[in-house]
Amino acid sequence: MQNDDSIDRFFRSGLKLPHLRILVALAELGQITRVATAFHVTQPAISRQIAEIEQAMGVSVVNRVGNALEFTSIGEVIVTSGREILRQLELARRDVQALAAGTGGHLRFGAVATIPEPLIADAVQLFLRRAPSASLSFVEGTLDRLIKMLDEGELDIAIGRNRVATAQTQLRQESLHSESFVFVASAHHPLGQFDKTVEWNDLRGCRWITPLHGSPAYATLIETLSAHGIVPGASNVESSALSLNITLLTRGEFVAILPLSTARLHAMRGHMRILPLPPLEPLTEIVAYWRVDALRGAELLFVECLKEAANEIRKE
Structure with a gap:
């Protein structure tokens, strides 16, 4: 009962943000000396903070194993929750900062069709939350068209699948996310049975x-495909529209390639199977493009929202 009272009291009035920051940093860096360096304090100061937490709760959060520290089950729970609390605080800081700056205007951006929809949708939601007085417009097109629109001032930001060679020194390119394209088939397709072994010859x-x-x-x-002696036949569909491709795939007649995040989502829903074949690694990168000389407050904010949305995809 005494422990319960101490724990309750600690979470109601004793827990401080520095406690969470130290424990999360310890989980990530692994050693008190590294945490002390990161926080620009002495090692005994970090040890005192950990001892303060344990004394206040009346339970251990770390155990010494030789020269190393390991989290107890209680420590693991605090670290897991602490990461999420610190993440939410950082999101709040960004939201407040953007709102205080009064970012507005009209943003124009475009993307190639193979960009996962959650990345774009999440970035848009973040942007509109932080810049409620702003508006935006979106176009979908091939990368060469989008780059041309950037050059001609018709777009502020573009999102594509590979870096472009250009003599335009004002064009900035930055990687947002990296994921493979994988081979998929409908759960109703002969190759879509999860207990079936699939080899390259099965794609013929x-x-x-x-x-x-x-x-x-x-x-x-x-x-x-050519490296494995496979040539797609005449009765194929050429499409970069993800929504159409997914609809056709789920009806069972086709095989295709999809971004891993998109394929994983539909595989979890039981609609399709990710075939056990090597992914297409050259298509891994998602890149944002913009003209440095045309980037203003709203555009800079949207780039940050894109990076944040991409980071969330990586965590999934």
Whole structure:
């Protein structure tokens, strides 16, 4: 009962943000000396903070194992919750900072069709929450078209799947996220049975949904299939529209490639199977492009929202 009272009292009035920051940092860095360096304090100061937590609650949060420290089950719970609390505080700080800055204006951005929809939707929601007086417009197109629109001042930011070679010194390119394209088939497709072994030869004779001819994704897919002696037949569909591709895939007639995050979502729902074949690694990168000389407050904020949304995808 005494421990229960101490724990309750600690969480009601004794817990401080520095406690959470120290425990989370210890979980990430592994050693008190590294945590002390990161916080620019002495090692005994960090040890005192940990002792203060344990004394206030009446339970241990770390155990010494030789020269190392390991979290107890109670410590693990505090660290897990602490990470989320600190993350939410950081989100609040960004929201308040953006609102205080009064960011407004009209943002124009575009993306190629193979960008996972959650990344774009999450970035838009973050942006509108932090800049409620702003508006935005979105276009979907091929990367060459989007870059041309950037050059001509018709877009502020573009999102694509690969870096571009350009003599335009004002064009900035920054990687947002990296994920593979994977081979998929409907759960109703002969290759979609989860207990079935799948090899490259099993793709012969399949009907394909391929990216648009001439796109980097198309070239990578055809090159990969050709290396295994596979040539897609005539009865294929060329499409970079994710919503159409997913609808066709779930009806069971086709195989295709999809971004891993998109494929994993539909596989978890039981709609399709990620085939046990090597992913298409050359298509891993998601890149944001913008003209440095045209970036203002709203555009800078949206780039930050894109990075934050991409970071959330990586955690899933």
